[in-house]
Amino acid sequence: MKDFEHHAFSDLIYLFIDGEADDTQKSALFAALANDTSLQAEFQSAMKFHTSYPRLTSEDAMPPAILSCNLFEKAGFNPALAVPLATAVVAGTVRSGLLSSIGTKILAFKSVLIPLATALIGIVATAGLMNDNSQEIKLSEAQKPETNSAAEVFKNSGETGDYHFQNGNEVNFQKSIATPVFKKKNKVLRTDNDLQPEILAENPVLKDFSSEKKVSENADISLLKNSEHTFKTSQTGNKTIIFQPILIIDTVENKVEENVTSYVIYTRKLGTVALFPTREPGFGGYKFLDNTSLGAMYSMDENHGIVLEAGEEVFPVFVKNESGEYTFTNTLQWVTAGYRLTASPLTMLGGIQPYTQLNAGYVLSGSGPVAKGLAGIQWQPFKNVTFSGGLETTALFYKRENTQKVGGKVGYFYGLSILF
Amino acid sequence: MKQLSDNDLYKMLSREHSIREAAFAEIYRRHSGRIFSYCRKTVGSTAQADDIFQETFLTFLNTAGSERAMTNLPAYLLRIARHLCFEQKRQGSQSVPLEDIDIPSREINSLEASELSKMINTALELVSDEQREAFLLQMEHDLSYQDIAETMEVPVTTVRNWIVRAKSKIRHILSPYLEET
Numbered sequence: 001m002k003d004f005e006h007h008a009f010s011d012l013i014y015l016f017i018d019g020e021a022d023d024t025q026k027s028a029l030f031a032a033l034a035n036d037t038s039l040q041a042e043f044q045s046a047m048k049f050h051t052s053y054p055r056l057t058s059e060d061a062m063p064p065a066i067l068s069c070n071l072f073e074k075a076g077f078n079p080a081l082a083v084p085l086a087t088a089v090v091a092g093t094v095r096s097g098l099l100s101s102i103g104t105k106i107l108a109f110k111s112v113l114i115p116l117a118t119a120l121i122g123i124v125a126t127a128g129l130m131n132d133n134s135q136e137i138k139l140s141e142a143q144k145p146e147t148n149s150a151a152e153v154f155k156n157s158g159e160t161g162d163y164h165f166q167n168g169n170e171v172n173f174q175k176s177i178a179t180p181v182f183k184k185k186n187k188v189l190r191t192d193n194d195l196q197p198e199i200l201a202e203n204p205v206l207k208d209f210s211s212e213k214k215v216s217e218n219a220d221i222s223l224l225k226n227s228e229h230t231f232k233t234s235q236t237g238n239k240t241i242i243f244q245p246i247l248i249i250d251t252v253e254n255k256v257e258e259n260v261t262s263y264v265i266y267t268r269k270l271g272t273v274a275l276f277p278t279r280e281p282g283f284g285g286y287k288f289l290d291n292t293s294l295g296a297m298y299s300m301d302e303n304h305g306i307v308l309e310a311g312e313e314v315f316p317v318f319v320k321n322e323s324g325e326y327t328f329t330n331t332l333q334w335v336t337a338g339y340r341l342t343a344s345p346l347t348m349l350g351g352i353q354p355y356t357q358l359n360a361g362y363v364l365s366g367s368g369p370v371a372k373g374l375a376g377i378q379w380q381p382f383k384n385v386t387f388s389g390g391l392e393t394t395a396l397f398y399k400r401e402n403t404q405k406v407g408g409k410v411g412y413f414y415g416l417s418i419l420f
Numbered sequence: 421m422k423q424l425s426d427n428d429l430y431k432m433l434s435r436e437h438s439i440r441e442a443a444f445a446e447i448y449r450r451h452s453g454r455i456f457s458y459c460r461k462t463v464g465s466t467a468q469a470d471d472i473f474q475e476t477f478l479t480f481l482n483t484a485g486s487e488r489a490m491t492n493l494p495a496y497l498l499r500i501a502r503h504l505c506f507e508q509k510r511q512g513s514q515s516v517p518l519e520d521i522d523i524p525s526r527e528i529n530s531l532e533a534s535e536l537s538k539m540i541n542t543a544l545e546l547v548s549d550e551q552r553e554a555f556l557l558q559m560e561h562d563l564s565y566q567d568i569a570e571t572m573e574v575p576v577t578t579v580r581n582w583i584v585r586a587k588s589k590i591r592h593i594l595s596p597y598l599e600e601t
Contacts, residue, residue: 010588015584062452068452072445
């Protein structure tokens with residue numbers, strides 16, 4: 001009964017503070033307050049909350065000037081009347097009819113620019129991925145084939161597939177050599193049209209390749225005498241290798257193996273652009289390790305990697321503890337595992353590599369599962385060092401009153417990787 | 421014009437064009453911020469909120485001029501906006517849950533108020549949609565329980581219950597932090 005009365009008086013506190021209590025209720029509340037210290041404390045707390053609440057004033061959320069101008073135009077009124085409502089800078093823009101028109105067009109164009117920018121990023125990323133299969137090989141002057149005989153072979157053969165001649169002497173091979181694919185333990189996996197050492201050694205046709213009139217469809221053009229080829233070697237960029245018919249395989253393996261990268265450790269700093277539902281990050285101040293993650297990646301080959309990552313980042317949320325109380329948490333600590341897809345270096349952009357990464361894991365502070373999606377680029381200025389940057393989205397799953405909710409975050413990151 | 425009451429301005433909307441224009445501009449100056457804030461919070465999508473915001477004032481303008489007395493113009497505008505927002509939610513699949521609303525940032529000078537604002541925004545996620553709407557209408561739009569009841573089309577006792585529950589819960593969540601300040 002006493003609890004019930006206390007509960008009812010608690011309600012009266014809010015009615016009183018909101019100016020909604022009638023005289024009878026006020027009298028009852030004051031009488032109860034005189035004898036109940038816990039009610040007094042509750043009253044003070046409620047009063048403090050009421051007075052501390054940052055109320056929204058009309059000026060806090062003024063509509064954009066262009067929106068006001070459009071509304072006045074639709075209503076058949078002079079748009080200039082809406083101008084004093086806007087800020088001085090914006091008002092200066094919309095006061096002129098011409099500038100107002102330009103401003104409206106810019107806003108309208110925004111909806112086109114974003115998809116265009118997205119498409120451009122997609123094209124660059126796709127070009128990077130496709131670049132993997134379109135390497136161009138040019139022979140140096142000393143390494144050019146014997147023009148007449150070789151030219152006839154390639155020109156007249158309908159079986160030569162992807163390679164061809166340009167300008168008489170210069171040989172320009174495209175897609176002629178299968179790019180080695182690196183598997184675990186840094187072994188070279190050869191594709192169908194690649195050749196085994198024993199085949200090379202035992203096949204007289206292949207040994208004396210340049211003198212033959214016919215070239216088998218399965219023959220590897222890299223067997224051309226003194227030919228030169230550029231291989232991609234995981235994240236370390238390109239490696240040029242000189243091929244000679246007999247020594248080709250040893251050369252490939254020796255040159256390639258020393259450049260295979262299997263392990264990467266990296267660190268990232270995370271920045272916040274927006275949180276959904278909207279809230280403002282950063283409450284409580286930043287600690288040194290806030291918005292930082294540390295990760296390790298195992299490269300299965302030059303394009304695919306498995307990552308393990310842990311980090312701490314600002315993500316304000318209330319977490320319900322075991323006793324049912326909500327605790328405000330400004331930063332979350334999380335551990336995730338994920339997959340990274342890396343495109344081949346874009347030679348036209350200085351070797352920059354686009355990549356994307358998906359992570360899923362759990363928040364250690366108990367909010368729930370967390371998922372992350374990254375899209376970025378990396379650049380390798382040194383043999384074992386890579387710099388990266390890009391956009392990151394985070395989804396945090398949490399429960400509110402037995403209902404599953406999702407909070408989101410859009411941000412950016414920049415990082416450093418060490419390759420082994 | 422600034423000394424006139426909302427009711428006086430409302431009556432002027434039925435006069436000739438120039439007076440109607442000036443009255444509308446003054447009404448817009450007084451109440452557009454709150455209506456704009458409400459639309460953004462309720463709809464979530466910026467483009468849709470802007471459309472509804474414009475539609476609210478155009479609807480208000482088209483229905484003005486009747487002989488009825490306007491006792492509470494802000495509540496009337498909010499009621500129009502609320503109907504349009506709910507109509508939008510019923511029609512479009514792009515509406516977002518109320519907890520995903522965009523709460524506009526406020527100009528707050530003191531650090532304490534800024535921090536409290538952030539915590540309140542986050543704590544508001546923990547109350548029901550109805551409680552939150554009633555709470556925000558009361559705390560941010562300064563509407564009375566009666567006005568909120570008319571706006572939300574529910575009994576006053578229900579509004580009172582929602583607001584008390586919302587405030588009690590939010591205050592309870594924030595009490596450790598309120599004690600520190």
